[in-house]
Amino acid sequence: MKKMIVALCVSAIALPAVYANVYASEAKSAADAVTKKNLQTTRQYYAQLIAGTPGAQTRLAELNMLMTMLPKGGDIHHHYTGSVYAETYLDWIGQQGFCIYRESDSAKKQEKFRIESRPAFLTDENKSCLKADAIRKDNLFYRELMSTWSVVDFSNHVHPQVAPDQHFFNTFGYFSGISKYSTNVGLRILKQQAKAENQQYLETMLKSAPITDHPELSAKIDALQSSSSKEAQTQAYKEAQTQAYKEAQTQAYKEAQTQAFEQFADFLAKDAGAQKKIADYVQETINDAAGIDDADFTLRIQTYVSRNSAPSKVFSSLYAAFAASQNNPLIVGVNIVGAEHALVAVRDYDLHMQMFAFLKQRFPKVRLSLHAGELVLGIVPPEHLQHHMRSALQIAGAERIGHGVDIMHEANPDQLLAELKRRDVPVEINLTSNDFILGLKQHEHPVAMYMRHDVPFVISSDDAGVSRSNLSREYFLFASRYTPSYDSLKKTVYNSIRYSFLSPTDKAAQMRQLDQRFAKFEAAAANLAKSAKSQF
Structure with a gap:
């Protein structure tokens, strides 16, 4: 009898827990059903906005509003100095x-x-x-x-003007005297702007890496450009294959190049002055980023070099960039910047790619995102359109390609598209700056081609301050011009975290946060859809 009473008592105690589990399961099922319904409603609402109503144009104002509300994930092709407004x-x-x-x-x-x-x-x-x-x-x-x-008023009235690309790149020279005034303050401003757009992650190119000179060793690297065979380079452009490029160089040139790189790198590794510059640069970057991260926003830094400097300066700065980024959780990658069609950039492009390849062997953990293929027909001779993306990918080992808009002119572009897909190397799409700098209008842009060939890509802002734009505007242009499905749009947002240079742990946390943001967004979008429907 006592055992029966005890059993009954235990059962009576256990029943509420069982009911609680049942209620929790039912509540989760109900919540999941609401989430799925919100997703489907958002899909339908978005489809209506990009298609327009019968007899009407695309509902651009509503689409613009929805893209402002859209969770942005990250902006991973972003220049600090060009993103602060004038x-x-x-x-x-x-x-x-x-x-x-x-x-x-x-x-x-x-x-x-x-x-x-x-x-x-x-x-x-x-x-x-x-x-x-x-x-x-x-x-x-x-x-x-x-x-x-900035580019404000450039196109909306008649006035004396320089070429668009020259105007764009000139702006940096004008405000360079103040752009380093307080980088921490500037980052806080950019953070608030990003959070206002529902953006949670920023990977910005903040400051160029320091340069250390050694007259004798610098002279050896500077001589490499004039020593290379123009005929061999031309043949390499035509063949546009890494192996063909290597075979085209003379053995003497290859040995001179390797020796010059090794001697300068060894000097930089041992020189106290060079190492202090790198250490100071890292500490300066840490100070710049102090207090920026919070529960809703994460900042990471890319370091970079200018592609329009003398070869020895590019190499010295690249070494510092690689050294600063190796094993550094804040400085997560290295890039190369500057007008890709400028005289020095075109002349030394292949040499720069070889520098990346050499330093990547010394610093294997460093992540690379390279500006490559920011070119159109006419801005450079045709042969220079045939290999920039391919060289960045195959020689330098780029994990992301910035801009990549000359893909249609690259040698064997079908093979390059397939290789980008196979290697899972994304292209960073910057619609506004590609339009202004290169005159690449709407459907001339290859982003739709990347979509059709399943090449990964991200939407980014580039230099929003100079372009008078923001990340929401870039998503609006993407959605209104190329009308991706809602699922494709959402995948593109997730790509900005997936292909970031965050650590695996940080990336997983960012993905979870993005899941939560999309659940809230789709609930809000579903309400918008109901409200919009009631008005028509």
């Missing part, structure tokens, strides 16, 4: 007490729109140099300044 730079000029010249004077070595920071010239007597407050009161000069420091 208005912010002007604020910093005011805080520093600097001024900007309103007229050019060659005799005084003064140039219109340039920043003056030298104390001897920051006087009331220098009437040609305006302080920030005075600039804001002079509407005409203010508009001119904004138009010079």
Whole structure:
């Protein structure tokens, strides 16, 4: 009898727990059903927006709103200095007490729109140099300044102008005198802008890596370009295969190249001054990023070099970039930047790829995302369109390709498309800057081709401050022009985390966060769809 009573008592205690489990299971099933319904409703609503209503155009305003609400995941092709808006730079000029010249004077070595920071010239007597407050009161000069420091007003009225690509790259020279004013403050501004767009991760190219010179060793590397055979390079362009490129070089040149790289790298590895520069650079980057990460936002840094410097400077800076990035959880990758069609960049392109290949052997853990194929027919001779992406992939070992818009002109482009897919190497798509810099309009852009051939890609912003854009705008252009399905759009967002250079643990956490953001977004989108339907 006692055993029966005990059993009954135990059963009575256990029953609520059983019911709780049943209720929890039922609640989860109900929640899952709601989530699935929200997903389906969002799919249908998005499809209506990109297709338009019968007899009407695509519902662009609603689509724009939806893309602003869309979880963005990450922005992984992003330049810090080009992403801060000119208005912010002007604020910093005011805080520093600097001024900007309103007229050019060659005799005084003064140039219109340039920043003056030298104390001897920051006087009331220098009437040609305006302080920030005075600039804001002079509407005409203010508009001119904004138009010079960014692309605002470039295309919407007739005015004297330089070529679009020159205008774009010129802007960096104008605000370079203030862009390093307070990088931590600038990153905090960019963080708030990103969070306002429902973006959770930023991988930005922050500052170029330091350069250390050694006159004798530098001269050996600088001589490599003039020593290479133009005929051999031309043959390599035509064949556009890594093996053909190697075979085209003379044995003497290959040995000279390897020796020059090894000697300079060994010097940099042992030189106390070079190592201090690298250590200081790493610490400076840590200070710049201090306090940026929080529960909803994560920042990581790419370091980079300029492709339009002398070969020895590129190599020295690249060594520092690789050394800074090796085993560094904050500096997660290395890149090369600058106008790819500029004289030095074109001349030394193959040499740069060999530098990457050499340093990758010394620093095998370093991740690489390279600007490559930011070219169109006419901007360079045809032979230079045939190998830039392929060389970045096959020689340098790029894990991501920045821009990649000359794919249709590369030698054997069908094979290159297949290789990008097979290697799972994504292309970083920058629609606004490709349009402005290269004149690559709408369906001339190869992003739809990448979609059809199942080549992975991400949507990114590039230089939103100069372009007067943001990441939401890039997704809006992608959705409105190329009308991907909602599932394809969503996959593209997830790609921005999947192909980031985050650690596996951090990447998994970001993916979970993105899942949660999409659940909230699709619930909000479903409500929007109901509201929109009730109005028609």
